[in-house]
Amino acid sequence: MMGAAREVTAECLCIGDELLIGQTINTNAAWMGQELGLSGIRTILTRVVGDDKEVILEALRTARADIVLITGGIGPTKDDITKRTLCAFFGTRLVRDAAAEARVVSLFTRMGRRADEVKEADLAQAFLPEGCLALPNELGTASGMWFERDGRVYVSMPGVPYEMQGIMRGSVLPKLREMFKPPTIVHKTINTAGMGETQLAEHLEAWENGLAREGIRLAYLPSPALVKLRLSTYAGADRAEAVERVERQVKFLHGLIPELIYGEGEQVLEEVIGTRLRELGQTLALAESCTGGYLSHLITSVPGSSAYYIGGVVSYANAVKMEELGIPSDMLELNGAVSGPVAERMAEGVRKALRSDWAVATTGVAGPDGGTAEKPVGTVWIAVAGPNGVTSSKGVFLGTRDLVIRRSAIAAMNMLRKQLPKP
Template sequence: MNLEIITIGNELLIGQVVDTNSAWMGQQLNKEGFDIVRITSVQDTVDAIKASLDEALSRVDIVLMTGGLGPTKDDITKQTLADYFDSKLVFNQDVYDNVCTLLKGRVKNINELNRGQALVPDKCTVINNPVGTAPVMWFEKDGKVVVSMPGVPGEMKHAVNNEIIPRLKERYETQHIIHKTVLIFNIPEAVLAEQLSSWEETIPGYISLAYLPSPGKIRLRLTAKTLDDSKAHKDIENLVKSLYPIVGDNIFAEEDKPVHQLLGEMLKKEGKTIATAESCTGGYIGHLLTSIPGSSVYFRGGIIAYENEIKERLLGVCKNDLLKYGAVSQPVVEQMALGAKKVLGTDYSIATSGIAGPDGGSEEKPVGTVWIAIAGDFGVISQKYQFGKMRERNIHRSADTGMVMLFQQLTNSLR
C-alpha cells in the first residue's frame, strides 16, 4: 500500500529545523509494509497545503501530514483542512478536557488560544493526543485517508505508533517489505558496480538493489516486496552468500548499523575495553563510541594529542621520532596507540595522526595523508591512507577506518 508524507512549516524550507519526522515515519511505516512514494515539505500557506494535498491524493490513497497545528496564528493547517474537506470548526469537549489536564499547573488560566485547540473540523475523526494539546485529525473522502498530526516529534511518534499504524493496518492489506544491507568498505562505487555486474543479473525480478554510498563505504541494500517472506529471506540470503567470492575482503558487516555501534557491540560481547589516542580526528572516534548508550562498559577514555608535547608527555611518544619522522608517521602513530592502551589500561586502542586540511600539507605528505594504528593482544598494526582534500570528510573517514581496522582484526581473531 502506497502513501505520501507532507510536512508543513517554513522553518523546514529555510533549514532552521531539520525534518526528522519524515525519516522516522518512513522507517516505521516501511517495517509495516507501507511504501512511501514521496515526501514533500511545504510552506505555511493555504495554497501550498491545498496544492500538495491535491497532488498527493492524485497518486496515493493515504496521506500523512505533520505540522501547523499549534495555538498561534501562524499555524493554519487545521483551518485549511477544514476548508479543504468542506467542513467547519466545532468545539470538542474531550479535546478541551485533555488541554486542561495537560496545562494544569503550567498556566493560571486557559486562554482563548489554548481553548482554540479544542476547535476541530466536524468532518474528521478526532484522535486524542495524550502527550500534547493539538489533536490528531483523521479525514476520509472518496475512499482515501488524510491524517494530520502535530509536528512536535514526540507527539507525532506517539500518534503513529499507538493510533495511526494500527488503524491503517486494520483498513489496508499490506505486503512484506524485507531489506538486507551489506556494508562494504574501500571500494569506489563505480568499481563495485563493475565487479557486481554479473552478480546483479542473478537477482530475481521481485528483489531490487540499491547502492548507498558515503565517504569510504557503500551500503548495498537488497529489498524484496512480496507476500511470501520465507522465499524472499532465502533468496536474499543466497544472494549475500554469493557476494563473498567477489568482494568478501571488503565486506564489513551484514547489518545496517554504523561502524561504531558494531564495534561497541563486539567489545561488549567479548568483555573487552578500548581507548583512543587522536590527533587529526580531534576526539571524533571517542565521540562516536560514546554516542551509544551503555558505552561505558567498553570505552575507558581517550587522549586528544594534537600537540607534539602532548604526544610525548601523555602517550610516551619518543621526541627523536617526532623530530626525525614527523607527527604524521608510522613510528609516531604506533607509539600513540601503544601509549593509550598502556596509560588507560585497556585491551585495545585506536590512534590517528594525519593532515586533515585544508592546509598544512607538503609534497611528501599532502593534505589527506593519515596514519592509523590499532593495538591489542595482537601487537600493533598500522596503515597509511590518502583520503583527499576535504577536512570534514578526512576526519570522518579516518574515524571509520580506524574502527573498521580494529573490528576486522577482532573478527578474524575470533574465527
C-alpha cells in the first residue's frame, strides 16, 4: 500500500534577515510542510538565509528536491532581493507584467486611492522575471512566481503568511498535484473539545492499537482546550477503498466519544454553533466578564454571523453587571462576581435585554493577579441561558492570562454547543 508511487520531494527556502535574527518565528515553513504533506509531497529540507544575493544563489544551485518553495525577500523595503537573484539564477531580466500591474492598481483603487496616485515603488511589484508564470496574489501587491528548469519547479512567494497561504492554496498546490501526481493520501481530521490530550489518548488506546492493522496512522494535534485527531492512509489505485476504510474508523470513533466531537477538518466551534443557530433560526447574545470580548470576537470572526449574533455586553466593572445586566448588588456581595448565581443572572440578563433565544455568560479570574485560596487564578464560571432555562458550570483553567481567556471562551462555546438542539 505504502510507497507504491515515486516519492515527490520539496524543500523550502525562506529568505529574510528577520527570520535569522529571530525577530520573526518561521511559521511559513511549518505551514508549507503540513500542506505539502497533506498533498503527498515530502519536505526534505528547509533553509533559512538572509537578504543576501550570493547566499540565496548558493541555496538555489544546491537544491535537490523536485520542488523548491521560496518565501520572502520580495517588496520595496527588501530591495526585491529575491527577484533580482532569480533573474541572475535563470539568466533573465525583469519585465513589466500587465496582469500583475492591473492587480496592483485594482488593489490600490479598492483602498480608495486614484490609479494615478499609485507610487513607483508599488508599480515595481508589477516587474517580474521574464519567462516566469505570475501567480495572482489577492491580498497583496507582490505576485507569486513559478519557474521550471530541468524538471524542477521553483516557486517564489511573498513572506507575509496570509499572502503566501493564499497563493499556495489558490495556485501552487493544485499545480504541483497536477504536475507531479504524488501518491494520494486520504486523511480526515476529527475535532474534539472537552478532554485533554493525555486523558483522551488513554481513553482511545485500544482503538488506536487496532488502527495499524487497517493501515491507518493516527496523529494527535492538540491546541489549548482542543484536540484534533487526524487519521491518514495511503491510497493505492482505489481511492474509494481508502476513503471507505478511514470512514469506517471515523464512524467507530464517533461511537467511542460522541459528546466530545464537534466537527471535522477546518471547522471551528464558532462556525459549528453559527451553522446550528442559523438552521434553528435562533439568535445569540453574550455577557462577558473574564473573557473580556474574546468570545464575542470568536463568534463574529465567522462571516455572516450577524444573521444570528445580536450582540453582547462586556461587563468588566461590577457597575456594568448591575446596571446593564440587572444583577442585584446583594447577589454580588453574597456570592462574589465569580460565582454560579452571578454567571446565570448575567446570561439571563443579557438574553432578556437583547431579546435573544440563547445567551452565554462568563465570569472568572483570568490572572495573573486577583486569585484567592478559594478562587485561584483560572477559576471561571460559565452559564448558558436558553428557551428551557439557565445552567452554569465551573472550570479551573491552567496557564497564562491569555490561555485562561482562550480556554474559557472555548469551554463556553462547547457548553452552548451541547445544549443546542441536535439537527
